[in-house]
């Protein structure tokens with residue numbers, strides 16, 4: 001297949017493109033290399049993709065219709081992963097989220113309609129569950145209680161995709177990713193921040209007094225679910241992609257300390273606005289309809305990340 005991946009220089013986009021290229025698909029990667037975090041990391045990811053047969057990079061923005069039209073030309077699937085992905089940053093810069101996540105997704109959807117693209121798979125987020133305290137979270141739960149502007153933009157994407165499916169028949173699959181971690185990970189996320197601080201002898205900020213629980217999902221599992229969604233190409237579905245397990249934040253930190261061979265100095269801090277205390281996915285729908293089987297435990301995934309970090313940053 002010929003697949004357009006937006007956000008291909010990003011953490012999940014890079015890993016997804018890698019797997020698709022390795023199995024022989026053609027991948028068009030579209031990314032604007034925005035400076036939300038160090039663009040050098042994005043360049044380094046893309047440099048790896050450019051070494052592979054079948055990869056074409058387009059440097060450009062999903063909010064620009066001409067770029068989107070060119071990138072989408074003749075593709076069998078669009079996988080929209082481009083977005084501003086930080087929950088906390090969305091509190092201070094809501095306008096950037098409206099532009100990139102909502103306007104950008106609109107351009108993708110509307111161009112997909114125009115070009116009659118056979119399938120659109122897009123990243124939503126566990127953030128849509130917001131204040132829903134039913135656990136584990138299921139796709140059929142109400143998701144009207146967003147606690148962060150970021151989650152609001154993802155819920156908006158789901159509504160737009162639904163409307164375009166109903167009005168124009170575009171096949172759309174939304175993927176609600178639960179806290180993804182792994183090699184080549186994002187510098188604004190907990191695993192990266194904690195590893196970086198511990199290895200460089202700086203204290204770590206532990207929010208929610210360490211009493212938070214998260215469904216941490218290894219990136220290889222997320223990619224397997226994403227690729228299955230691209231292949232199945234259902235008419236209209238939403239899937240949770242998580243690990244289906246819940247980890248205590250303090251156990252997560254202890255696993256990082258073990259992998260780093262050092263204990264962290266911890267600043268215990270209150271909850272931050274927009275954060276949820278706990279997340280846990282029910283992945284039975286993805287198991288049944290996508291053959292999704294998350295395999296990687298944090299005891300295996302965290303050491304892989306720390307090894308990558310040490311190699312990449314030469315420490």
Ligand SMILES: NC(=O)c1ccc[n+]([C@@H]2O[C@H](COP(=O)([O-])OP(=O)(O)OC[C@H]3O[C@@H](n4cnc5c(N)ncnc54)[C@H](O)[C@@H]3O)[C@@H](O)[C@H]2O)c1
Pocket residue numbers: 006007008009010011012013030031032033034042060061062063080081082083084085100104123124125126176177178179180181186
């Ligand atoms: N990582 C997670 O834990 C997680 C959890 C839930 C949902 N998601 C979603 O998954 C997707 C991928 O996340 P990620 O962790 O790989 O983030 P990321 O920031 O590493 O990747 C996103 C990429 O999109 C690009 N981008 C952003 N706006 C763009 C625009 N207007 N035009 C072109 N490119 C643009 C960025 O430069 C970046 O390379 C996002 O939609 C995110 O919201 C991620």
